[in-house]
Amino acid sequence: MEQIELIVDQYSAVWIGGAFVLLVALVLFQGRPQARDFIALGVVIAGLAAAWLLLHPRQTSLLGDAKKVQSMIGAGVPVLLEFQSPFCIHCTQMKPVVDRLENELGERLRVIRLNAQDEIGRNLAPVYMLEYTPTFVLFDSQGNELLRQTGDLDTERVKDLIEE
Numbered sequence: 001m002e003q004i005e006l007i008v009d010q011y012s013a014v015w016i017g018g019a020f021v022l023l024v025a026l027v028l029f030q031g032r033p034q035a036r037d038f039i040a041l042g043v044v045i046a047g048l049a050a051a052w053l054l055l056h057p058r059q060t061s062l063l064g065d066a067k068k069v070q071s072m073i074g075a076g077v078p079v080l081l082e083f084q085s086p087f088c089i090h091c092t093q094m095k096p097v098v099d100r101l102e103n104e105l106g107e108r109l110r111v112i113r114l115n116a117q118d119e120i121g122r123n124l125a126p127v128y129m130l131e132y133t134p135t136f137v138l139f140d141s142q143g144n145e146l147l148r149q150t151g152d153l154d155t156e157r158v159k160d161l162i163e164e
Helices: 002-007 012-028 035-055 066-072 089-108 119-124 155-163
Strands: 079-084 110-115 135-139 145-150
Touching: 012 035, 012 089, 066 110, 066 119, 079 089, 089 110, 089 155, 110 119, 145 155
Parallel strands: 079 110
Antiparallel strands: 079 135, 135 145
C-alpha cells in the first residue's frame, strides 16, 4: 500500500490522461499519419479535457477567506468540510457522491469544499489536520467534530449523524 501512495497523488489524473493521449498517438501514428489520425487525436484530447472540466472537484464559491470558513462551522447548521484537489482521482470519484448528499440533505447540511492547493485550503489544512485528499470532516451545528474520513465518505453515517 505504501508503494501505491507514492505513485498515486493529486496529479494522477493528469499523468494518466497524458499517458492515454500518448498511447492513442502511438497507435494512430503507426506508419504515415493522415488527416483523420490528427482529427481522432484531437477528439480524444478534447474529450479528456471536457471530462476533466465537468468532473473535477471545485472549491465552494462563497468562500472569502479562512476566517469566513471557520465562522460557518458552528453557526447553527451542520457542516461537511471537504478537502480535495482538482487533480486527485479519488476526489473526482467522490464529487458525485458529495453532490448527491448535498442535494438530499438540502438546507440541513452545508457542504464546504476546499481545494487543498489554494490559499484557503493551505491555511486551513494544519488547523483541521489534513494529511490526504479527499478528507471529509463533519461538524454538528455547534461546531463539534462528529466524523472524520479520508478517501470514501460514508454517506449513510453522515445522514444518521445529521438526523440525531
